[in-house]
Amino acid sequence: MKEVGPHRVELADPVEQLREGESPDAAFRRVFETYYPPVFRFFEKRNFPSDQCHDLTQETFIRVYNNIGTFRREAPFGAWLFQIAANVFRNTLRQQSTQKRAGQHLSLVEVSAEDGDAPFGRALLVDESAQNPLEDVLRVERSRILREAVESLPEQMRRCMMLRVYQDLSYQQIAVVMRVSVETVKSHLYQARQQLKEKMADYFEDFEI
Amino acid sequence: MAVSNLRDELKEVFREAAAESSGRGSEHLELEELVAYHCGQRSAADEQRIQDHLVLCESCTEMLLDLAAFPDLECKESQELSTGELSARWALISKELKFPAEAPDTTRKKEGWRLWNIPVLLPAYMPYAIAATLLVAAVGLFVWVAQLRRENRRLSAQVLETERRAAQNNEQLATDRRNQNETDKSLEDARRRLEQQREESRKELEKRDVEIAELRRPPRVASGQGGAPNPAVNVSTAELYPSEVVRGGQDSAKTVEISRSARQLRLTLNSKPRGDYASYTLDILNQGGVAVWTGRGLHKNGQGNFTVTVPLRMLPEGEYRLKLYGAQAGGREALDEYLMRVQYR
Numbered sequence: 001m002k003e004v005g006p007h008r009v010e011l012a013d014p015v016e017q018l019r020e021g022e023s024p025d026a027a028f029r030r031v032f033e034t035y036y037p038p039v040f041r042f043f044e045k046r047n048f049p050s051d052q053c054h055d056l057t058q059e060t061f062i063r064v065y066n067n068i069g070t071f072r073r074e075a076p077f078g079a080w081l082f083q084i085a086a087n088v089f090r091n092t093l094r095q096q097s098t099q100k101r102a103g104q105h106l107s108l109v110e111v112s113a114e115d116g117d118a119p120f121g122r123a124l125l126v127d128e129s130a131q132n133p134l135e136d137v138l139r140v141e142r143s144r145i146l147r148e149a150v151e152s153l154p155e156q157m158r159r160c161m162m163l164r165v166y167q168d169l170s171y172q173q174i175a176v177v178m179r180v181s182v183e184t185v186k187s188h189l190y191q192a193r194q195q196l197k198e199k200m201a202d203y204f205e206d207f208e209i
Numbered sequence: 210m211a212v213s214n215l216r217d218e219l220k221e222v223f224r225e226a227a228a229e230s231s232g233r234g235s236e237h238l239e240l241e242e243l244v245a246y247h248c249g250q251r252s253a254a255d256e257q258r259i260q261d262h263l264v265l266c267e268s269c270t271e272m273l274l275d276l277a278a279f280p281d282l283e284c285k286e287s288q289e290l291s292t293g294e295l296s297a298r299w300a301l302i303s304k305e306l307k308f309p310a311e312a313p314d315t316t317r318k319k320e321g322w323r324l325w326n327i328p329v330l331l332p333a334y335m336p337y338a339i340a341a342t343l344l345v346a347a348v349g350l351f352v353w354v355a356q357l358r359r360e361n362r363r364l365s366a367q368v369l370e371t372e373r374r375a376a377q378n379n380e381q382l383a384t385d386r387r388n389q390n391e392t393d394k395s396l397e398d399a400r401r402r403l404e405q406q407r408e409e410s411r412k413e414l415e416k417r418d419v420e421i422a423e424l425r426r427p428p429r430v431a432s433g434q435g436g437a438p439n440p441a442v443n444v445s446t447a448e449l450y451p452s453e454v455v456r457g458g459q460d461s462a463k464t465v466e467i468s469r470s471a472r473q474l475r476l477t478l479n480s481k482p483r484g485d486y487a488s489y490t491l492d493i494l495n496q497g498g499v500a501v502w503t504g505r506g507l508h509k510n511g512q513g514n515f516t517v518t519v520p521l522r523m524l525p526e527g528e529y530r531l532k533l534y535g536a537q538a539g540g541r542e543a544l545d546e547y548l549m550r551v552q553y554r
Contacts, residue, residue: 025308032299037290038280045275045282058302065306073333075248082279083240086272090240147222155257162264165216166223169270176277177263177270179249179256196215204215 032061035078039085046089056092060085142203149199153192156180160188227265238262238269247276420520443470444518448477449531451545462528462548469553471521478515478533480545485509486535489544491517494530501529524551 039060043053063084071080150158156178163174174185197207238246238259245251246259263270275282447465455461467474478491489507492500502523507515515533531547 025303025306028306028308029299029303032302033295035280036295036298038282040290041282042275042279054298058298058305061302062305074250075244078280079244079248079276082276083244086240086243086276090237142218143222143225146218150219150222159260159264161219162223163270165219166227166264167267167270169274173274177273178260179246200215204218207215 028065031064035081036061039081042082042085043089048092056088057085060088063088145203146196146200149196152199153195157188157192157195160185161192164189223265230265237266238272240272243269243273244276247273420522423520443468443472444475445471445473445521446475446477447549448479449547449549450479451481452548453546454481455548462550464550464552466552466554467521474519474521474524474551476515476517476519476531476549478517478531478545478547480509480514480533482513483544486537486542488536489515490534490536490541491515492532492534493519493524494532496528498530526551526553 036057040053040057043056044050048056060081064081067084071077075083150161153161160174160178163169163177169177171182171185171189175182178185193207200207242251242255242259246256251259263273445465445467447463449463452461455463465474488505489509491504491507493502495501502519504517504519507517510516528548528550531549532543533545533547534541535544
């Protein structure tokens with residue numbers, strides 16, 4: 001992987017490296033050997049069993065071979081191949097979800113834990129603090145004021161803070177997601193913290209995010 | 210009441226926001242859109258929308274981060290695939306894939322192998338380079354054509370100007386030629402007139418010479434021999450008497466009618482008898498008193514009269530006074546005077 005900027009990467013394009021007169025199987029084998037491990041890791045990261053990871057990786061390369069004619073070089077070859085792998089992943093999730101709905105009944109919490117689609121599962125977590133009504137009222141009020149304070153932040157600042165707090169991303173990851181530099185991310189987070197500190201000094205002691 | 214940590218409270222707020230977002234049925238980003246966003250191929254508005262989704266969607270964010278890290282993805286539980294395993298996997302997949310046979314002919318090899326129906330040997334920027342080249346060529350061609358048109362217009366204008374000048378020159382030449390012809394004609398007319406005048410002058414001179422010769426010839430006096438003068442063609446005759454013996458005296462002129470075809474006038478002058486002179490002289494004076502003709506060396510004929518032939522050219526119509534003198538030594542003596550009125554018919 002060649003670093004182009006703080007958040008941009010350019011993947012190697014083996015198609016460009018094909019030599020004149022090279023046989024098709026030799027060319028595709030080089031593609032296969034270059035990208036099989038990262039595609040395999042992509043599925044492995046998503047908690048598929050090893051055998052299924054191999055199957056999904058193989059399916060990905062069959063799709064790559066059959067659809068290489070649609071590659072228009074608008075994106076690097078690696079990104080295009082990654083897109084195929086991600087499509088295989090989403091199709092697999094969709095099929096599994098369909099099979100599960102047709103089969104046994106599962107709780108929403110269990111489903112979210114299994115399929116790794118965290119935001120939809122977490123949204124249904126039970127609020128344990130609701131057992132104390134007074135504290136709950138205070139929490140709701142504090143939460144309202146905090147929400148207003150967050151909404152008053154500039155957009156980029158608010159997004160950086162959400163990625164940092166809600167998704168626990170590093171500065172480098174936030175920079176990749178927001179397509180800005182790490183220094184910009186640090187600046188946004190510092191200013192967000194300062195502004196919230198001014199508005200919420202009566203409610204919090206620790207403003208570290 | 211102050212609580213300990215802002216981060217926990219914020220996380221809860223964001224979690225509720227994410228729950229609301231998922232409750233509104235927010236779909237995951239399309240992978241194509243995610244890849245385009247990662248490659249910076251989306252508009253600013255699209256980027257804002259995608260970022261708004263990413264901050265609340267862990268799945269899409271994770272996908273984007275994996276895409277950014279690809280192919281150097283890391284997985285904690287992953288084990289390195291061995292070369293043998295890769296070969297085994299290749300053996301499996303190569304059975305399912307139907308590779309085209311290698312091209313046996315050299316022509317295909319020269320053109321380069323195109324496994325997936327794409328120009329694999331061309332770099333990604335080649336279409337843009339070709340398009341830019343074509344654009345530059347088109348612009349250059351346009352400029353060249355414009356220059357040719359301008360040059361063509363200039364040359365056409367020059368040709369028209371040259372033709373116009375040639376036409377003017379031809380017209381001028383024709384005018385000069387016409388003037389030359391007119392001048393030649395005028396010169397010819399002048400020459401002809403001069404020739405005519407010269408001929409007339411020559412004829413006039415000849416005529417004058419004849420007259421001079423006629424005048425120089427001694428007058429034929431018939432009285433000397435006492436016979437009648439020989440009749441002459443175109444000669445008119447008239448007889449005059451001295452005015453003092455004519456009725457009416459000095460005021461009575463004899464009218465002499467002469468044919469217009471006559472050339473000469475023969476006058477017979479009757480004279481009073483008196484002594485003889487050696488010779489006589491006759492002057493013919495017009496009304497202004499100018500002598501139009503003079504005859505010298507006259508002699509009396511047998512009847513004591515004088516016969517004189519006068520050219521009529523010298524006598525236009527009018528009254529004339531004729532004076533006869535007798536010549537004597539040292540001078541002359543006026544003898545008789547005659548009055549005559551000439552009329553032509």
